[in-house]
Amino acid sequence: MRAVNLLPRDDAQRQKKKQNVPALVSTALAVLVTGLLGVMYFSAKSSAEQKDMALQDAKAELALLPTPADSAAKTASERTLASERDPRVSALSSALTHRVAWDRVLREISLVLPEDVWLKDFSASSPYPASSASPPVSVAGQPPTLLTINGYTYSHDAVARLMSRLAVIPDLQNVWLLRSSLTDLGGRSIVSFTLKADVRQAGPTS
Numbered sequence: 001m002r003a004v005n006l007l008p009r010d011d012a013q014r015q016k017k018k019q020n021v022p023a024l025v026s027t028a029l030a031v032l033v034t035g036l037l038g039v040m041y042f043s044a045k046s047s048a049e050q051k052d053m054a055l056q057d058a059k060a061e062l063a064l065l066p067t068p069a070d071s072a073a074k075t076a077s078e079r080t081l082a083s084e085r086d087p088r089v090s091a092l093s094s095a096l097t098h099r100v101a102w103d104r105v106l107r108e109i110s111l112v113l114p115e116d117v118w119l120k121d122f123s124a125s126s127p128y129p130a131s132s133a134s135p136p137v138s139v140a141g142q143p144p145t146l147l148t149i150n151g152y153t154y155s156h157d158a159v160a161r162l163m164s165r166l167a168v169i170p171d172l173q174n175v176w177l178l179r180s181s182l183t184d185l186g187g188r189s190i191v192s193f194t195l196k197a198d199v200r201q202a203g204p205t206s
Contacts, residue, residue, distance in 0.1 A: 100126050100199060105171045112165035116158050119151040127199050143176045144198040152190050156180055159193045166197060174198045 102124070113119070124147045153159055159180045166175045179194040 105199065108169045108171060112169065114158055114161055117151055117153040117162050119149060121150045123148045124199065143178055144174045144196045146199045147172065147197045149195040152185065152192055154190055156191055159191060163195060171200050172197045173200050
């Protein structure tokens with residue numbers, strides 16, 4: 001007897017397609033995984049090549065940098081400058097220690113100067129002359145010599161007031177009245193005076 005397929009033809013084709021779906025899915029997954037692996041491989045390879053190039057560039061730049069000079073290879077001039085550094089630093093420190101801030105002294109005098117007093121001339125010298133390393137010694141009973149102020153006012157009381165104000169200036173000491181006398185100036189009787197004072201020796205922070 002001959003076998004006869006009693007199923008409709010459409011149902012047979014549908015069954016065949018259902019049987020092929022798992023095979024197609026498996027094939028697609030295999031292709032996808034293979035593609036992803038290939039992309040990851042080439043990406044890692046490219047990153048490694050870039051890092052290797054960066055390392056080679058860094059090595060080349062490092063090779064171009066000059067090597068630090070060895071202490072034994074210093075030139076004679078460098079050794080001479082090094083030996084002169086300490087004396088120069090000491091000389092600068094000594095100069096700064098004995099420095100007098102004249103701008104501060106003049107500003108302090110201008111702040112305490114009474115309104116009815118005006119100055120004719122002003123002279124001052126440092127307590128540390130350039131020709132001597134030690135300050136001059138004040139002799140008891142002798143007027144100071146470092147600062148001299150000549151000026152005019154209208155009364156002897158104004159001169160006394162100026163002296164009392166100068167005495168409170170921190171940078172001045174031993175304020176003396178050398179002369180105070182009446183004189184005629186432009187047909188008017190005024191008082192001409194001369195004051196002297198010592199400049200206080202500068203401290204380490206002046």
